[in-house]
Amino acid sequence: EVQLVESGGGLVQPGGSLRLSCAASGFTFSEYTMSWVRQAPGKGLEWVSVVNTDGGSTYYADSVKGRFTISRDNAKNTLYLQLNSLKTEDTAMYYCAKDWVDNNYNPRSQGTQVTVSS
Numbered sequence: 191e192v193q194l195v196e197s198g199g200g201l202v203q204p205g206g207s208l209r210l211s212c213a214a215s216g217f218t219f220s221e222y223t224m225s226w227v228r229q230a231p232g233k234g235l236e237w238v239s240v241v242n243t244d245g246g247s248t249y250y251a252d253s254v255k256g257r258f259t260i261s262r263d264n265a266k267n268t269l270y271l272q273l274n275s276l277k278t279e280d281t282a283m284y285y286c287a288k289d290w291v292d293n294n295y296n297p298r299s300q301g302t303q304v305t306v307s308s
Contacts, residue, residue, distance in 0.1 A: 192216040194286050199302035206276050210302055212269040212286030220244075220264040225291045226271045228282035228304075235293045238284070239271065254280075276306045 198210040210226070226238040239250045239260040248260050259272040269286050284304055285297040 192288060194288065194299040196284060196286055196299060196302040199284060199304045201305045201307065202276055203308050204276060204278060204306055206306070208273045208276065208304060210271040210273065210284055210286075210304070212271075214267045214269065214286075214288070217288065219262075219267040222288050223290045224260075224262060224269045225287040225289065225295075226260060226269075226284060227287060227291060227293075227295055227297070228280075228284045229297075229301075230279070230282040233282075235295060235297075236282070237292055237295075240290045241269070273304065276304075278306050280304060281306050 193215045195213045198208060202208055223240060223242050225240045227235050228238050229235050237251055238254055241248045241260045241262055245262045257275045261270045283301040285299055285301045287295055
């Protein structure tokens with residue numbers, strides 16, 4: 191059974207930073223592209239970023255490009271998302287996903303809440 195457990199969210203002031211983690215189990219992590227998506231209050235799901243199997247290729251939504259960094263540690267079966275220069279509009283529940291997913295993805299994990307507020 192695929193299990194994804196996100197952590198690292200919290201309350202941070204605008205301009206601050208957070209590092210999200212996603213612990214994966216139930217599948218061969220190193221063989222799958224991994225994604226981050228988010229859902230802001232009252233809004234639809236937004237794709238944020240994706241990383242290929244060895245971490246050598248990454249892609250970002252325009253809204254986070256230059257501020258967020260996706261990475262992975264295949265030895266630890268863990269996906270990361272470094273969030274820098276946070277803005278209030280980054281407030282959302284963040285989810286990791288197995289494979290390259292889009293805005294139609296239906297998260298089944300619990301996610302981790304990021305709140306950016308002064």
